[in-house]
Amino acid sequence: MTRPTRILVTHRSSHHGAWSGHAGGAHLFGADCIVDGTGPSVSYVVAHAASRVSADRAYGSLGVQREVEALRTGRARGGRASVHFLAAEHDVNHLPRIAHRLGWHTSAWFHKPPDELGEILDRRRGLRRLDMAWAVSRTQVPLLEERFGAERVSLLRHGVDTARFSPPRAVDRSRRVLFVGVHRRDFAQLGRVYDRLARLDPSIERRIIVPGNAAQEVIDLPHDVRLDATDEQLLAELRTAGVVFLPLLDCTANNSLLESLATGTPVVATDLSGVSEYAGDAAVLVPPGDDAAAVEAIRRVLDDPDEARTRQQASRARSLEFDWAKAAESFRWVGDRPVGEPATIALPTR
Numbered sequence: 001m002t003r004p005t006r007i008l009v010t011h012r013s014s015h016h017g018a019w020s021g022h023a024g025g026a027h028l029f030g031a032d033c034i035v036d037g038t039g040p041s042v043s044y045v046v047a048h049a050a051s052r053v054s055a056d057r058a059y060g061s062l063g064v065q066r067e068v069e070a071l072r073t074g075r076a077r078g079g080r081a082s083v084h085f086l087a088a089e090h091d092v093n094h095l096p097r098i099a100h101r102l103g104w105h106t107s108a109w110f111h112k113p114p115d116e117l118g119e120i121l122d123r124r125r126g127l128r129r130l131d132m133a134w135a136v137s138r139t140q141v142p143l144l145e146e147r148f149g150a151e152r153v154s155l156l157r158h159g160v161d162t163a164r165f166s167p168p169r170a171v172d173r174s175r176r177v178l179f180v181g182v183h184r185r186d187f188a189q190l191g192r193v194y195d196r197l198a199r200l201d202p203s204i205e206r207r208i209i210v211p212g213n214a215a216q217e218v219i220d221l222p223h224d225v226r227l228d229a230t231d232e233q234l235l236a237e238l239r240t241a242g243v244v245f246l247p248l249l250d251c252t253a254n255n256s257l258l259e260s261l262a263t264g265t266p267v268v269a270t271d272l273s274g275v276s277e278y279a280g281d282a283a284v285l286v287p288p289g290d291d292a293a294a295v296e297a298i299r300r301v302l303d304d305p306d307e308a309r310t311r312q313q314a315s316r317a318r319s320l321e322f323d324w325a326k327a328a329e330s331f332r333w334v335g336d337r338p339v340g341e342p343a344t345i346a347l348p349t350r
Helices: 044-052 061-077 095-102 114-123 125-129 141-148 187-200 212-218 231-240 255-262 273-279 291-303 305-320 324-330
Strands: 005-009 033-035 081-085 105-110 132-135 153-155 176-180 205-210 224-227 243-246 267-270 284-286
Touching: 005 061, 033 061, 061 081, 061 095, 081 095, 095 105, 095 125, 114 125, 114 141, 132 141, 141 153, 176 187, 176 231, 187 205, 187 212, 187 291, 205 212, 205 231, 212 224, 243 255, 243 291, 255 267, 255 273, 255 305, 267 273, 267 291, 273 284, 284 291, 291 305
Parallel strands: 005 033, 005 081, 081 105, 105 132, 132 153, 176 205, 176 243, 205 224, 243 267, 267 284
Antiparallel strands: none
8 A cells, every 4th residue: 555645744933943943853754745834824814713712822823724734735645644743732633633534644743741731632632633642751651641542652752953053163162151042941040040150250151042032031130141143143152152051940852952962062951850851961950949059060060171071072972862863763654554652762861
């Protein structure tokens, strides 16, 4: 039997850079067609109404647009189709039910932490018709297996473009601590830790890079705040920073973590299951909310050249385990061959 047409539905959040996010490795997944929501538009009134059916803020009119575009693409190709969504929470609701009637297959990659993911699954019934649910972190697997059954759940960890995000060839690292991003960041702890660093050692540069729409979170902090850095600027910042500080409230996969590791930059981050799953022993992990531990770890990396060098090497080595090519190798299209493997498709863990 001829395999179905492979349709990959990509998604790029507003806070993702050009080489960031789950769309970064889309070209490696073996799709016949890639849908990004830029095709013939659906009436906004229709799309908005369809998105409100789920009463779910994560799924909006752009999600409807992508589902419609995937449906149009599959029907235009004729025959069976297998549709995979890179961002289940944002782009999936109606198509799995329609696909089931057409004899198509659907699968999707889930990214939200279990607490938020559980609420989305409760509200959005269309997700239940997926043939396969892919978790990005083992923290999600128990919930997804409870809702879908173990035979319909697999683990596929996030990737990073290690060619793009690579270490500098010959650049001395600065005495700069860098904070990047906005999603699920602990801005309160960021302010406290930066303030303490300023008191203990004013020679340490304290830089913050966030999207412009997050300015209200950091605008009052007496530190070097930069808004809307370009992709080139962000890459340069990562390559020259002495250490990246990532205080997080929750996490499954985190682009800033992976990109920092890939550039060989030492990382001090909150010790959460999702962080340790990706960082392993390469990063310095500190207890949630422990300002003193975070300050001590940051200063140790900046003040000890041997520690910094060890962390730089470990960071780069760890990131190579999550290169997008490896993630793509672990992915399989539903309908190409029988499904039913348990959630054990994974890259090396800690």
